[in-house]
Amino acid sequence: MLFLRRIAVVFFVFTSFSAAQNSTCPLDFSVLEPFRRPKPDGATTCQYLLQGLRLLYSHHLRQTGSFLPPPESAASCWAALQSSVAGFLPRFDVRSTCGFQTPWISQGCMDITTRSQFESLIPNSSLATTAMRCNTSLESNTPCASCTQSLSAFQPYLSGPSLGNVSDCASFPSIYAAAFANSLGPTDKGTAKCLFQLDLASPTSSGANKVKVLVSSFSVLLVASVLVITAWFWYCRRKKSKLLKPRDTSLEAGTQSRLDSMSESTTLVKFSFDEIKKATNNFSRHNIIGRGGYGNVFKGALPDGTQVAFKRFKNCSAGGDANFAHEVEVIASIRHVNLLALRGYCTATTPYEGHQRIIVCDLVSNDEEGQPVSVADWAWSLVREGQTLDVVEDGMPEKGPPEVLEKYVLIAVLCSHPQLHARPTMDQVVKMLESNEFTVIAIPQRPIPLVACREEIDRSVSSSSGSGKLTSPTGYQAFSFGGDGPSGNTNTT
Structure with missing residues (x-):
């Protein structure tokens, strides 16, 4: 009798173990079928699989309220993924080629498994901002940048370790936003492109x-x-006629060496991705000095001890590397008081991080003394804060009416705008100065700096939600240009 009981226990344990090993994977891999498939090379294929898994997590979260599949289904989920890619990658082993481990597919950030656990860690104000900015079509760049910028506010509350970059803390905000903040869902064309960098395949x-x-x-x-x-x-006719004359290769040599000469005229350095990872302590969150919709800014040190800033751009592809390198070379060849000196850049493709574009700039502290300040920037900052008359020197005799002084300051700020198309012509300036009625000019916003911090981008986005222009705080009507002179409503309040 005792022997039969032992046999029954062993059979029960074996059956339970087999059932756990063969648990069905709850992820719906058919969701990935409409999306464009990668070329059969290691870097882009692993990145496609990684982003595809995150999209599947978001779809699973939207359907069930759970971020991850249960641990007992890890093996079956990997088998299902391997089966889904076998049609276009028949000899591609997902786990061995990409370095994934079996438990990673069911392990996440800080042991978060449900929607309620995630929302309990994030302030309600941040959740509300994300719901407002992400609940729209994300196909164009502006709403996509606004949505991803709001997700950067989640990172300080998700400080857990990374587990193989499959479902790490950096990806959880995008998984959550695609599932609940965006009403179109993670399988929408714009949502998949913006939050997971996945494109729909052509219908041919x-x-x-x-x-x-x-x-x-x-x-x-x-x-x-x-x-x-x-x-x-x-060739036959040419050979019979006469010998070819020596060609003048000076023009060809000059054309081929233009880009090389530009590189020689600057001290720009092309850094490797490993060098930048070492300088930023593997992009540690403690090294972040600025956040924005287009990427984060990290501080770091070069091997010689020089403190520099690294701008790491988001959502990049290898297609525009040549134009990116050329633009960086052009900017590096310019010296101006309002431009930070560029030290170098990096373009690279890695299996886990995907394609990377990074620029390296001099690090300038906000409280650093002795730095040259542009008068135009100083005046612009006062006008933006509604302190237009503070630009005028206090000791100036016979200042005149405040409305006239305010008008002169706004005209001067408009004439010093960094974008050429925003500046008025001399005829327009003369007509504005000779006008007897006190009108105030609508001044276009200045462009966001190359190394803009999160506050600057927030300020630009909030201002663009209104008129998108800077006007006087005293309430005068805006002055606009039409034809060859000023036009519009010139009544004062």
């Missing part, structure tokens, strides 16, 4: 693709044959 059929390939191949072959025959006849 396979038959149409085959026809296009055949037509393109025939056209290329025909053109190549004509070119080869033409080149052969031209």
